Amino acid sequence: MGTNSGATAGINNKPVGGGAGAGVLGGVNSSIGGVLSNSLGGGGGGGSGGLSISGLNAGGQNANVGGLVTGMGNVGDDSNNGMAGGGGPNNQQATTPQYTIPGILHFIQHEWSRFELERSQWDVDRAELQARIAMLLGERKCLESLKSDLTRRIKMLEYALRQERAKFYRLKYGTDPPQLNEFKPSNEDASLAGEVATDSEVPYSSVSNTTWRQGRQMLRQYLAEIGYTDNIIDVRSNRVRSILGLNNNAEHDGSGGGLGGLGGGTGGTGTGTGGENLNPNINGNESNKRASETEGRHTPAKKVQQSIDEIIVDTEAAVMANFEFLGPNEMSDDDEISDDLEMVATDNDDTDVKMAKRAKSGKDMLTEDLEAEVGEQLLNEMNLMNEEVDGSLGLGELAQLTVNNESDGAYDTNSKDGTGGSAGGAGYRKTWNAKYTLRSHFDGVRSLIFHPEEPVLITASEDHTLKLWNLQKTVQAKKSASLDVEPLYTFRAHTGPVLCLGMSPSGETCYSGGLDGNIECWQLPSPNIDPYDCYEPNVHSGTLEGHTDAVWGLTTMQSNIVSCSADGTVKLWSPFNKEPLLRTYSASEAEGAPSSVDFVRNEVDHIVVAYNSAHCIVYDTETGKQVVRLEAAQEMSGNTGKFINKVVSHPTLPITITAHEDRHIRFWDNTSGTLIHSMVAHLEPVTSLAVDAHGLYLLSGSHDCSIRLWNLDNKTCVQEITAHRKKFDESIFDVAFHATKPYIASAGADGLAKVFV
Amino acid sequence: MKMADGSTILRRNRPGTKAKDFCRWPDEPLEEMDSTLAVQQYIQQLIKRDPSNVELILTMPEAQDEGVWKYEHLRQFCMELNGLAVRLQKECSPATCTQMTATDQWIFLCAAHKTPKECPAIDYTRHTLDGAACLLNSNKYFPSRVSIKESSVTKLGSVCRRVYRIFSHAYFHHRRIFDEFEAETYLCHRFTHFVTKYNLMSKENLIVPINVGENAAPGESEA
Numbered sequence: 003m004g005t006n007s008g009a010t011a012g013i014n015n016k017p018v019g020g021g022a023g024a025g026v027l028g029g030v031n032s033s034i035g036g037v038l039s040n041s042l043g044g045g046g047g048g049g050s051g052g053l054s055i056s057g058l059n060a061g062g063q064n065a066n067v068g069g070l071v072t073g074m075g076n077v078g079d080d081s082n083n084g085m086a087g088g089g090g091p092n093n094q095q096a097t098t099p100q101y102t103i104p105g106i107l108h109f110i111q112h113e114w115s116r117f118e119l120e121r122s123q124w125d126v127d128r129a130e131l132q133a134r135i136a137m138l139l140g141e142r143k144c145l146e147s148l149k150s151d152l153t154r155r156i157k158m159l160e161y162a163l164r165q166e167r168a169k170f171y172r173l174k175y176g177t178d179p180p181q182l183n184e185f186k187p188s189n190e191d192a193s194l195a196g197e198v199a200t201d202s203e204v205p206y207s208s209v210s211n212t213t214w215r216q217g218r219q220m221l222r223q224y225l226a227e228i229g230y231t232d233n234i235i236d237v238r239s240n241r242v243r244s245i246l247g248l249n250n251n252a253e254h255d256g257s258g259g260g261l262g263g264l265g266g267g268t269g270g271t272g273t274g275t276g277g278e279n280l281n282p283n284i285n286g287n288e289s290n291k292r293a294s295e296t297e298g299r300h301t302p303a304k305k306v307q308q309s310i311d312e313i314i315v316d317t318e319a320a321v322m323a324n325f326e327f328l329g330p331n332e333m334s335d336d337d338e339i340s341d342d343l344e345m346v347a348t349d350n351d352d353t354d355v356k357m358a359k360r361a362k363s364g365k366d367m368l369t370e371d372l373e374a375e376v377g378e379q380l381l382n383e384m385n386l387m388n389e390e391v392d393g394s395l396g397l398g399e400l401a402q403l404t405v406n407n408e409s410d411g412a413y414d415t416n417s418k419d420g421t422g423g424s425a426g427g428a429g430y431r432k433t434w435n436a437k438y439t440l441r442s443h444f445d446g447v448r449s450l451i452f453h454p455e456e457p458v459l460i461t462a463s464e465d466h467t468l469k470l471w472n473l474q475k476t477v478q479a480k481k482s483a484s485l486d487v488e489p490l491y492t493f494r495a496h497t498g499p500v501l502c503l504g505m506s507p508s509g510e511t512c513y514s515g516g517l518d519g520n521i522e523c524w525q526l527p528s529p530n531i532d533p534y535d536c537y538e539p540n541v542h543s544g545t546l547e548g549h550t551d552a553v554w555g556l557t558t559m560q561s562n563i564v565s566c567s568a569d570g571t572v573k574l575w576s577p578f579n580k581e582p583l584l585r586t587y588s589a590s591e592a593e594g595a596p597s598s599v600d601f602v603r604n605e606v607d608h609i610v611v612a613y614n615s616a617h618c619i620v621y622d623t624e625t626g627k628q629v630v631r632l633e634a635a636q637e638m639s640g641n642t643g644k645f646i647n648k649v650v651s652h653p654t655l656p657i658t659i660t661a662h663e664d665r666h667i668r669f670w671d672n673t674s675g676t677l678i679h680s681m682v683a684h685l686e687p688v689t690s691l692a693v694d695a696h697g698l699y700l701l702s703g704s705h706d707c708s709i710r711l712w713n714l715d716n717k718t719c720v721q722e723i724t725a726h727r728k729k730f731d732e733s734i735f736d737v738a739f740h741a742t743k744p745y746i747a748s749a750g751a752d753g754l755a756k757v758f759v
Numbered sequence: 760m761k762m763a764d765g766s767t768i769l770r771r772n773r774p775g776t777k778a779k780d781f782c783r784w785p786d787e788p789l790e791e792m793d794s795t796l797a798v799q800q801y802i803q804q805l806i807k808r809d810p811s812n813v814e815l816i817l818t819m820p821e822a823q824d825e826g827v828w829k830y831e832h833l834r835q836f837c838m839e840l841n842g843l844a845v846r847l848q849k850e851c852s853p854a855t856c857t858q859m860t861a862t863d864q865w866i867f868l869c870a871a872h873k874t875p876k877e878c879p880a881i882d883y884t885r886h887t888l889d890g891a892a893c894l895l896n897s898n899k900y901f902p903s904r905v906s907i908k909e910s911s912v913t914k915l916g917s918v919c920r921r922v923y924r925i926f927s928h929a930y931f932h933h934r935r936i937f938d939e940f941e942a943e944t945y946l947c948h949r950f951t952h953f954v955t956k957y958n959l960m961s962k963e964n965l966i967v968p969i970n971v972g973e974n975a976a977p978g979e980s981e982a
Contacts, residue, residue, distance in 0.1 A: 439898070441896040441897075441898060442892045442893060442896050443892075443896070444834050444835070444837060444838035444892065444895075444896075445799075445838060465838040465841060466838070466841045466842060466845070467841055486897075486898050488893055489889070489892075489893075492885065492888070492889050492892070494841055494844055494845045494848060494885070495845060495848075496845070497842060497845060498778065498781075499781070501774075517778045517781055518778070519778065533889060534869075534871040534872055534882075534886045534889070534890075536853065536878075536879070536882050537848070537853070537879075537881045537882050537885055539848070539852075551777050551778055552776065552777060552778045552781065554774040554775055554776075555774065566775075568775050568776060568777040568778065569777075594775070595775040595777070596775060597773065597774035597775035598774055614775050645773060647773065647774055648774070663773070687771075705771070727794065727795050727796065728794050728796075729794055729796045729799070729800060730770035730771070730784075730787075730794070730800055731769045731770045731771050732770070732771050732772070751796075752795075752796060753896075
């Protein structure tokens with residue numbers, strides 16, 4: 003019924019029938035146009051404009067055809083159906099076997115219209131395919147420029163590497179390296195042609211740079227001629243950025259749109275059937291401008307151009323060689339197409355004189371702008387790369403620096419703490435280095451202690467003596483950076499190895515405990531005493547007798563001292579009393595002998611004692627009662643290896659630190675008696691501990707021959723120093739911090755004591 | 760207390776060790792000692808086992824460098840002489856012994872000073888021991904304890920001569936102290952044996968008559 007109504011409409015109303023015919027054709031056309039606009043005109047306004055116009059043109063042609071058809075309809079009035087479709091002639095043949103003139107005419111007209119229709123369809127297809135070719139070309143250009151960008155990036159990195167090498171060379175040898183190729187991308191880029199013309203002696207790398215840049219320039223000219231200009235560059239840079247991971251999605255999408263627009267634009271020019279002249283779109287405009295611009299560039303630089311020509315050929319070859327991966331077929335296609343496009347471009351030049359002129363008026367500026375833009379872009383990219391390179395290099399250094407800074411800071415703080423500010427300025431980049439070697443003992447040095455203020459220390463040895471050392475009275479040792487110090491005074495009273503030392507806070511009195519069970523009290527001689535002065539019996543100011551076995555631990559608090567002995571007792575003394583022994587503290591038999599003792603520094607009248615059972619007990623010195631027991635049930639399964647060699651109290655915090663035979667250092671909370679932290683600190687038993695006066699650093703010594711400095715804040719090892727040799731299975735017996743000066747010291751079984759600054 | 764579990768013996772004097780257990784560990788053969796202080800360890804081990812067995816203590820192991828052997832023994836003598844000095848300090852004062860003498864034949868001048876000085880006996884003792892300690896620990900003459908320069912070995916003789924005077928002074932002026940000390944350590948006995956064996960002192964200087972003990976040292980030294 004639809005056909006009937008159409009027929010009646012065609013018969014009754016010619017214009018309407020013609021309109022319907024045109025409508026059919028136009029409908030096809032418009033649908034094709036729709037396809038075109040969909041596929042090509044995605045983003046670029048110009049592209050879509052061009053397409054719509056071509057679509058209109060086609061529509062116009064078809065409308066004409068439609069007019070003919072309707073004219074036919076008019077003539078063949080009798081032919082009942084009046085069909086505009088293919089069925090028309092068949093019907094006519096069926097009904098009227100003879101050929102009538104109108105029938106033939108109708109058939110011819112019908113056939114012609116059909117061919118026309120097909121032709122227009124082919125045109126549309128061709129336009130579509132050409133648009134696709136253009137798109138692919140655009141992509142190829144993108145990839146090429148991407149590749150050249152990457153090549154440039156490689157060059158940049160090479161350049162950066164060269165610079166770094168030069169820098170390294172300069173740092174190492176103090177002079178500039180003999181062959182340093184200065185690579186100034188911006189300058190060369192800006193004054194490209196001139197430099198190429200004059201520079202005949204540029205080194206190879208530079209030549210290659212300029213050649214590829216020329217090739218690049220040529221490519222850009224081609225691009226300009228075919229209308230790939232800023233957009234394509236944008237696309238390229240976007241690609242580069244996206245590859246470099248600098249792009250966000252929105253930008254990427256935009257670039258895709260741009261690409262589509264470009265494809266449409268080229269499609270418009272490629273079809274070339276009639277629409278291109280009317281193309282008022284931006285791409286065409288720009289291509290014109292670009293073309294005239296290139297012309298304008300060529301004219302003043304003709305001389306150069308000629309001289310360059312050879313180079314350009316070479317360059318082309320080189321560039322093409324570079325782009326070999328694209329394959330020979332495409333290459334030839336490309337040549338053809340680019341030739342075509344060039345022709346089109348020249349056509350444009352010829353026909354659009356007005357436009358060219360208009361463009362020429364702003365040409366110089368535009369050229370400059372473009373040049374500047376391109377230059378800027380290049381520069382930016384260079385800078386970006388430079389920044390990246392520098393950034394990464396800088397970061398590397400920075401990272402190191404930060405590490406160093408950390409450690410510097412640590413040492414700095416430490417030295418500041420140690421010196422109370424006096425050596426703070428010199429404390430930068432400070433690591434502890436062995437400076438003084440105290441060699442005079444015949445046997446292992448069991449203990450050492452610093453004078454609270456002076457650079458003076460006392461060592462106690464298994465050779466039954468104590469020695470007084472003044473670090474300011476030194477003898478420069480031969481062939482050695484370390485200084486030898488000779489002892490100022492030898493304290494002789496013990497009849498066996500001296501095991502422990504204590505010093506009064508004033509630094510006037512020193513106490514020593516020995517294997518003989520005695521605690522000897524000494525008045526320190528002047529630190530400037532002549533080592534071979536007369537014997538002064540008053541130096542030995544008394545003996546505290548009370549322990550019945552070796553005295554292993556000794557520590558002082560104001561005028562009191564507390565000692566622990568292998569006889570199982572801990573005794574509190576006030577050496578200058580008539581009855582020096584104040585109190586004795588004994589633990590149960592199960593605890594075994596005390597091995598080490600210290601005053602709890604932040605709690606008056608408390609002492610902490612380490613027992614062979616690997617427990618620590620905090621006593622109240624007034625009541626003699628146990629206050630806290632430091633033990634951790636889960637830690638203490640199998641006590642055998644956890645023997646405590648040394649216990650020290652943190653100077654400011656309620657923390658007790660213990661050095662264990664099982665290589666651990668453990669930290670305890672004095673108030674709750676719980677284990678705070680436990681760490682394997684050495685390769686062999688930890689024998690000694692010392693905390694600096696500010697409670698920031700911990701020094702530990704071990705039978706593994708090394709002393710380690712720990713940051714108490716994060717419990718990390720700041721420095722390790724191998725300090726002593728082994729005698730039997732023992733190595734380091736004691737470590738110490740100077741309370742106010744930047745000295746640390748270690749005492750070893752090899753009979754030496756070492757002082758580090 | 761020194762014995763660790765099983766086969767490994769850790770020779771350590773841990774804090775809290777009783778005096779009687781100090782250094783009381785199984786002997787270690789010299790060849791198993793891998794320490795640079797092996798000779799000292801070995802000598803101390805022998806003395807600890809039996810201080811009266813002078814002959815064994817002074818028997819140099821095979822393949823032992825003689826310089827090091829003598830040096831380490833002399834260190835040990837000087838170290839143990841501290842014990843004698845401690846005892847002398849209680850009795851020998853500048854008032855009682857104004858000069859360092861043994862017999863009336865000689866007055867010994869103290870070499871610790873720039874110009875040798877007539878120090879009182881106790882000062883002489885202390886100065887001599889301190890000086891010996893400095894010399895024997897000198898980085899210049901004895902930088903190493905595993906090999907001794909030939910030129911430094913000659914220094915040992917003068918050290919021996921000087922420290923021997925402490926024995927002789929104690930013997931002739933503080934006989935009680937000397938005897939007590941000798942009974943405990945056999946030090947003079949060992950020393951005489953040592954200097955004779957290695958020819959570090961001339962016989963006429965060995966003025967302390969060594970008791971004819973079970974070791975028959977005097978006879979041998981006179982022989």
